[in-house]
Amino acid sequence: MGSCSLNKGAPVLASADHGEQLPAPDPDLELLRRAQRGDDTAFEELMSRYSDLFHALAFFLVGRSSDVEDVVQETFLAAYESMGSFKARSTVKTWLSAILLNHAALYHRSRRRREPAQGLSLSEPSRALLNGNAASSPLAASEVKMDVMAVLQALQPAHREVVVLRELQGLSYQEIAAALNLPAGTVESRLFRARQELKTRLREYGG
Amino acid sequence: MGCPHCQQMGALLDGELSASERAVKEAHLQGCFECTLELQELQRMSRLLSVALEAARHAPHAHLSCSRLRQRRLLRWSKVLAFAASLFFAVSGSLLLETGARPYSSTDIAWEQSAVAPQLLSVRIDSIDPVAQKLLGMRP
Numbered sequence: 001m002g003s004c005s006l007n008k009g010a011p012v013l014a015s016a017d018h019g020e021q022l023p024a025p026d027p028d029l030e031l032l033r034r035a036q037r038g039d040d041t042a043f044e045e046l047m048s049r050y051s052d053l054f055h056a057l058a059f060f061l062v063g064r065s066s067d068v069e070d071v072v073q074e075t076f077l078a079a080y081e082s083m084g085s086f087k088a089r090s091t092v093k094t095w096l097s098a099i100l101l102n103h104a105a106l107y108h109r110s111r112r113r114r115e116p117a118q119g120l121s122l123s124e125p126s127r128a129l130l131n132g133n134a135a136s137s138p139l140a141a142s143e144v145k146m147d148v149m150a151v152l153q154a155l156q157p158a159h160r161e162v163v164v165l166r167e168l169q170g171l172s173y174q175e176i177a178a179a180l181n182l183p184a185g186t187v188e189s190r191l192f193r194a195r196q197e198l199k200t201r202l203r204e205y206g207g
Numbered sequence: 208m209g210c211p212h213c214q215q216m217g218a219l220l221d222g223e224l225s226a227s228e229r230a231v232k233e234a235h236l237q238g239c240f241e242c243t244l245e246l247q248e249l250q251r252m253s254r255l256l257s258v259a260l261e262a263a264r265h266a267p268h269a270h271l272s273c274s275r276l277r278q279r280r281l282l283r284w285s286k287v288l289a290f291a292a293s294l295f296f297a298v299s300g301s302l303l304l305e306t307g308a309r310p311y312s313s314t315d316i317a318w319e320q321s322a323v324a325p326q327l328l329s330v331r332i333d334s335i336d337p338v339a340q341k342l343l344g345m346r347p
Contacts, residue, residue: 047272052265069268145259202255
């Protein structure tokens, strides 16, 4: 795996004075720095930047709408309480993602393991997408959402996490490695196995 | 999956290959039906997941604020305190019940009948001030 493609995180700006390439300021980091100095509005702005995404990710990680709010609030509360120790060794997004994964895993441990969905059959819009056609209506997208949630719940937890981070959150392999505290080389192989399991499940459910 | 290149179709799709590795894979794809199918399947799966994500992002949810987080923290601590208090009362209650309900055992009887007990009791009574003994009705 090449190293150059991994550096696609921070965009660069040309310095006006010396023509040097300076990393563009990370707005998340700016907000977190202000929050660390006691500015609650900055932390609220940070939450609002990630709120929609994290509610969606939590939905796919825990698989129950009723528990999504709890997991997301616990995630942001943990971030609020521990932001003083954030040392910017990873991006704020990666740091928050790691906290979300921990809380989703805690949620899974605190509840009895549910059996993979038996007799699940993919909806027509999901089948259409897997056959290369588009899902157009909001209703169709909602059916796809429920199918994907059920299929992700059937995956092994480690596979589910890596699929969510890559496919849904769009993290790079390096960011996934940081969020899961894994060696960078392990991410590619785990993601490969996760996608194989996902394909198998989708076929099992009629995709 | 027979072709060894198939395993890297995911990395190709994710943009995680270097320019040279990408060029090699793209050239390989021209003549490998298996890898082409694999890549196509991954793309469709990716599309399925992104449609699901978009739908989930639009689901309504509560507005988050710092005061809400602080309330949650307070609630968490009050739950912990309530649990600790109920544990304390449960343990102390069961200890009290056990002590109060303990039957008069043969050990107690043996102790009272022994030579030591009356002496100890008399020592304790004698050690009380005579005026106090009078007040308590222990002495005429």
